[in-house]
Amino acid sequence: MFKAPLSFYGRIRRTEFALTQILYMITYFFVLVFENNKAVGSWIVIILLLPIYLLISQGAKRCHDLGRSGWWQLVPFYGLMMFFAAGDFGPNQYGDNPKGEGNADYDEFGYDFKTGKMMGAEGSEPSQALREIKPD
Structure with a gap:
């Protein structure tokens, strides 16, 4: 404050x-x-x-x-x-x-800082492009 x-x-x-x-x-x-x-x-x-x-x-x-x-x-x-x-x-x-x-707790690439996972457009699953970059 x-x-x-x-x-x-x-x-x-x-x-x-x-x-x-x-x-x-x-x-x-x-x-x-x-x-x-x-x-x-x-x-x-x-x-x-x-x-x-x-x-x-x-x-x-x-x-x-x-x-x-x-x-x-x-x-x-x-x-x-x-x-x-x-x-x-x-x-x-x-x-x-x-x-x-x-x-937002994530950056423009979809990396969630709280959970340490990649986020998708809907917030739960990573998009196809992100899955190709970082497979689960």
Whole structure:
């Protein structure tokens, strides 16, 4: 969790997105508390720039998990969908599923990494071309 949080590439789960939102709210609360203190000054608002960048980047990655562009986070009430909707099953154009569900465990030649066997088109028997390469 929280691998490359300032990057706009990849996909994240709902949990990481929600934790980012909670951490931002905690940071914002402390900024509001210290902003009223005259000894600290008004420069403390600058501290919010990094968390806002973090929110935008994490929001873009959550949109990617839903199969949408990162610009969708600007749509009103789409943030609720980002909190509650399940991500795309398996890989999509933005990367593999962060939960690992539906990601291919075999390469383009049909070798299954979990079982150590060659996979066919239907998933159980190797195709004729693969049987010729590696007989059982």
